[in-house]
Amino acid sequence: MWIFGWKGPSGFSARSTAEEVTEGIDATGLTAIVTGATSGIGVDTTRVLALRGAHVVMAVRNVEAGKKLKESILNEIPSAKIDVMQLELSSMASVRKFASEYIASCLPLNILINNAGIMAPPFSLSPDGIELQFATNHVGHFLLTHLLLDTMKKTARESNREGRIVLVSSDGHKFAYNEGIRLDKINNEAEYNCYRAYGQSKVANILHAKELARRLKEEGVNITANSLHPGEIATNLARNNGLLNGNIYAHQCLDSIKLSMLRRVIQGAATQLYVALHPQVKGVSGEFFKDSNLSKPGTAPAQDEELAKQLWDFSMKMIKKQ
Template sequence: MLEQNLTGKRVVITGANSGVGYEAAKTLVEKGAEVILAVRNEQKALAAKETILKGSPKGSVVVMGLNLADLKSVGEFAQNYSSRFHSLDILINNAGVMIPPYQTTKDGFEMQFGTNHLGHFALTGLLLPLLKTTPNSRIVTLSSLAHRGATIFFDNLDGSNGYKAMKFYGQSKLANLLFAKEFDNRLKEHGILAKSIACHPGISSTNLFKVGKKDAPGYLKVLMNLFLQSAEMGALPTIYAATETSLNGGEYIGPDGRGNRKGNPTIETPASGVYNEETMKKLWEVSEKLTGVVYDFTNA
């Protein structure tokens, strides 16, 4: 059953000024949560905050700067958050970069792997002390249908030996899924009651067929809306993962329609053989080494 009253709950959502993250923020504020929009573009987030509060004037929204493509910024956000707040009920690792031309983060990581996975890995690890001391906390990490058929290129994580944007996007989204599962395994192993859950939004008509500032032609939008879903629908798996009381941690939530492209949220089975123990452990070790963030699983 979805938790309807989130009054007193504190939620951090990365990349929450547009798309699925914005829609999730809107709904969680409506349910009474205090939502922190952790974003790179604070101006856009302030505009988003204004719109959200118009719909939920009693809600609470805070804007804080965070650039996941810069580990220094991630560290500063975690420090600022921890000095300002003393609890964290829900962390939603939502922000993402999709199929850019080859480029690297401030720390020299391939942009998609560095932002989508490593940035969130570092952020979650740095906020873990608060997650451990907040009763029944949750960490929701967004993956994608692109995890299907994807591989972690351990010998070419930075893309310097060849780069294909879509393959590296798939790698980053597979990494998100493996991280969420391995994290939940480790939380349970150490008797920590926080739950880590993965989800994906299906395919949203809002983020496809757009080049630069040009929108798709009207007829194409109509066609896409027949087969794909809106950002509001795309946000439902995130909201379900964050608030469904029956979840135990370790689940993967996605739309229930054909091919999991659209529909209402349900527990989904990832692609066959995805949860490879050796790969998950190797990814974890590599992520700690690259980010310099080592998770403290001592029970609070």
């Protein structure tokens, strides 16, 4: 268990911080996009990437919040290279606009960290008519990756440096519907369960990385794609959790265990930074990481290669409709 700080083969554990797993790594010359950079583990992911010398593009819903975070990081790291761009992942139009503007900037792209996510809201549809968690956590990132892939390929080719695509999933994938992903019932409000739908979107993250990695390998492209579980982190991700809303005892209980059981954000950002930057991960693709170590998804659907292919085809159809 992570609370005992047991280290895995990588030499790191769930108690390792983002700075520890990137110690000694020089990311100068690398350009990275981080979605959801202004909250939760996105904040420290951005800060530590900048600390190690990477040029970070913060893809955020709230540009003002992005500018404030940029200012804060520059106060700590005056040499930091940070840009802020607007992105609403639940809207395909916003994703397309972001990608178009990024490509027009002629910036290279070495690292894409698909970090943003929402958890367990009441049933609602995205602007494109897709269940909101699936739209935000999977479809938005699927489209973003698809649109920026040529830029990543060009960067990898011209720089002769491995590109890395990182998809932040969760052990919450274990809560998905029994089928893993209900491709024929994505928008079925009658059978909607907020936690199972969240798990479904997290299975989708894992399978997206798996199938993307397979395709990149077939193409012989010097880009890897991996997914990960960042840990049970004390952030505002669970703000929609009905078990906590209005329950003072639940809040008091949660507050009392945060420091003892939930990882701090600086620890929660560690695994995605390990996957994005560490030399140990060079050439590793299509895998799942936990506690900055290789792991295995906890359910059969999350390891199903055929389901990964079906999800890919389903997602391609979704993004082509818009």
